[in-house]
Amino acid sequence: MAEITELKQIASQIRRDIVRMVNGAQSGHPGGSLGCTDLLTAMYFNILHHDPLTFDPDGRNEDLLIISNGHISPALYSALARSGYFPVKELSSFRKLNSRLQGHPATLENLPGIRIATGSLGQGLSVSIGIALAKKLNNDPKTVYCLMGDGELDEGQVWEAVTYAGAKKTENLIAVVDYNKKQIDGPTDEVMPLLDLRAKFEAFGWRVIEMNGNEMEDVVKTMNRAKALSGNGEPIMVLMHSEMGAGVNFMMGTHKWHGTFPNDEQTKNALSQLDETLGDY
Amino acid sequence: MRDFDIINYKDTRSGFGEALLELGKTNPKIVALCADLTGSLKMNAFADAFPDRFFQVGIAEANMMGIAAGLTIGGFIPFTGTFANFSTARVYDQIRQSIAYSEKNVKICASHAGITLGEDGATHQTLEDIGMMKMLPGMTVINPCDFNQTRQATVAIADHKGPVYLRFGRPKVPNFIPGDGEFTIGKAILMREGSDVSIFATGHLVWHALEAQKILKQKGISAEVINIHTIKPLDKEAILKSVRKTGCLVSAEEHEKNGGLGDSIAQLLAQKLPAPMEFIAVNDRFGQSGKPEELLSFYGLDTPSIVAAAERAMSRK
Numbered sequence: 001m002a003e004i005t006e007l008k009q010i011a012s013q014i015r016r017d018i019v020r021m022v023n024g025a026q027s028g029h030p031g032g033s034l035g036c037t038d039l040l041t042a043m044y045f046n047i048l049h050h051d052p053l054t055f056d057p058d059g060r061n062e063d064l065l066i067i068s069n070g071h072i073s074p075a076l077y078s079a080l081a082r083s084g085y086f087p088v089k090e091l092s093s094f095r096k097l098n099s100r101l102q103g104h105p106a107t108l109e110n111l112p113g114i115r116i117a118t119g120s121l122g123q124g125l126s127v128s129i130g131i132a133l134a135k136k137l138n139n140d141p142k143t144v145y146c147l148m149g150d151g152e153l154d155e156g157q158v159w160e161a162v163t164y165a166g167a168k169k170t171e172n173l174i175a176v177v178d179y180n181k182k183q184i185d186g187p188t189d190e191v192m193p194l195l196d197l198r199a200k201f202e203a204f205g206w207r208v209i210e211m212n213g214n215e216m217e218d219v220v221k222t223m224n225r226a227k228a229l230s231g232n233g234e235p236i237m238v239l240m241h242s243e244m245g246a247g248v249n250f251m252m253g254t255h256k257w258h259g260t261f262p263n264d265e266q267t268k269n270a271l272s273q274l275d276e277t278l279g280d281y
Numbered sequence: 282m283r284d285f286d287i288i289n290y291k292d293t294r295s296g297f298g299e300a301l302l303e304l305g306k307t308n309p310k311i312v313a314l315c316a317d318l319t320g321s322l323k324m325n326a327f328a329d330a331f332p333d334r335f336f337q338v339g340i341a342e343a344n345m346m347g348i349a350a351g352l353t354i355g356g357f358i359p360f361t362g363t364f365a366n367f368s369t370a371r372v373y374d375q376i377r378q379s380i381a382y383s384e385k386n387v388k389i390c391a392s393h394a395g396i397t398l399g400e401d402g403a404t405h406q407t408l409e410d411i412g413m414m415k416m417l418p419g420m421t422v423i424n425p426c427d428f429n430q431t432r433q434a435t436v437a438i439a440d441h442k443g444p445v446y447l448r449f450g451r452p453k454v455p456n457f458i459p460g461d462g463e464f465t466i467g468k469a470i471l472m473r474e475g476s477d478v479s480i481f482a483t484g485h486l487v488w489h490a491l492e493a494q495k496i497l498k499q500k501g502i503s504a505e506v507i508n509i510h511t512i513k514p515l516d517k518e519a520i521l522k523s524v525r526k527t528g529c530l531v532s533a534e535e536h537e538k539n540g541g542l543g544d545s546i547a548q549l550l551a552q553k554l555p556a557p558m559e560f561i562a563v564n565d566r567f568g569q570s571g572k573p574e575e576l577l578s579f580y581g582l583d584t585p586s587i588v589a590a591a592e593r594a595m596s597r598k
Contacts, residue, residue: 126348134353137355138355
């Protein structure tokens with residue numbers, strides 16, 4: 001289990017991978033990927049009880065993390081490869097023909113670490129509830145985690161799932177909202193204001209906690225707290241305050257890097273801001 | 282060859298409910314989900330017998346499909362239950378991404394399909410579901426004809442690995458498949474042999490095709506009736522074998538002509554064995570309120586319509 005200093009080093013490498021992958025593919029979504037990097041690093045290298053080397057699609061007796069906002073696939077693929085699910089060099093095939101690293105995560109190519117296709121938004125929380133129910137039936141004590149984007153909360157299905165988990169007390173479920181307050185067309189406050197998210201989830205029967213998603217110490221501490229709070233008759237919602245593009249100065253503070261790839265010069269600039277800690281792929 | 286007579290009158294959805302209960306007893310991996318239509322889907326018996334394996338999700342079909350997909354991660358075999366319209370059109374992208382593209386072993390069980398839902402009208406009568414579901418790569422599509430066959434199909438799909446769409450109906454209709462009849466996914470059933478015209482029917486219209494065969498016989502026409510309970514994968518061999526013999530055909534289904542069984546058969550024959558073909562199906566229109574038999578007659582899906590279509594197909598040989 002990696003500790004804070006090491007986690008920060010891994011996160012820096014994952015950010016490099018993200019920038020190089022979207023530049024290499026000349027497409028992809030760097031903004032949200034960079035914003036979620038600290039969380040994914042903490043999850044795959046510290047929080048999750050999982051077995052990357054012998055991938056079990058059923059995930060028996062493992063903690064599972066479902067990425068509902070599938071467009072952050074560069075961050076997910078890098079975290080999976082760096083934690084041992086598949087060879088790191090395979091990251092260079094991202095979004096290319098006949099790759100296992102599809103634009104959005106998919107199961108069809110049998111990429112270890114992926115258990116459900118996501119990308120069409122709003123579906124991952126429902127799937128996570130199903131996995132949580134299966135774990136209960138199997139007397140499997142492990143936890144199901146689900147990461148969603150905040151723009152994704154516009155989808156009606158999310159609220160069907162939020163209703164179910166709160167009402168039916170899906171207590172082995174921890175959801176995280178990447179609360180960066182930006183979506184494709186602009187700030188969420190302009191596109192579709194989210195209003196008081198904490199009050200909304202609490203009204204649906206969830207226990208809500210918050211964290212700074214780009215402070216590794218806070219991420220590890222809060223996700224451990226979420227785990228401690230789970231299993232007590234309530235699903236847990238973590239509002240993760242984050243910065244789209246975190247770690248690359250010119251990608252921060254704007255929604256414009258949601259789905260735009262950096263050119264070679266911008267890539268060079270971005271990489272100069274990120275230490276190569278584990279060796280580039 | 283065994284002939285088929287009416288054993289009794291029963292609704293196909295009760296065949297589903299009975300089989301689901303049986304499956305619950307024999308296979309601990311079977312779980313069921315319902316979107317506030319437990320009574321209509323005849324899932325009460327399963328829900329009462331196995332409360333831990335039954336999930337009431339409320340009127341939230343999209344969430345139901347996602348939860349079902351999730352339950353397969355952990356080894357369960359989920360059967361979802363709601364009306365056919367809410368099992369398909371309402372949740373098409375959820376099925377597409379979370380179930381079909383993700384290769385999940387979910388059984389989508391859909392009642393009240395087609396026009397024979399009756400009085401509730403077109404909002405609830407789906408005539409497009411077979412088309413939508415057969416377009417999804419990897420999806421198996423089954424439309425059994427009566428109570429016994431629905432029971433047999435329900436048992437069969439539990440043993441099939443992969444997503445399945447099982448479509449059945451609301452009204453009490455003739456039950457004529459023997460209780461011990463064989464059911465193999467993808468294998469058509471030759472109901473009555475003939476040599477002049479082939480009638481390929483699915484669902485409730487199989488009985489009407491059998492009735493039409495009797496009338497055609499009185500007219501001196503030998504019709505072959507084949508029960509295509511599995512629309513995908515289609516039993517191509519059975520279809521080609523019959524049409525090679527008869528040289529013309531009729532497809533009969535309680536569905537839109539676009540995207541239905543007839544469509545699949547026409548694609549097959551256009552490439553392998555072009556032959557005069559007539560379609561018994563709803564032609565590019567919505568349904569309406571009425572009694573099931575009235576609606577079948579109004580939309581040209583009844584026995585006399587099949588007889589007339591067979592004569593038209595023969596005249597084009």
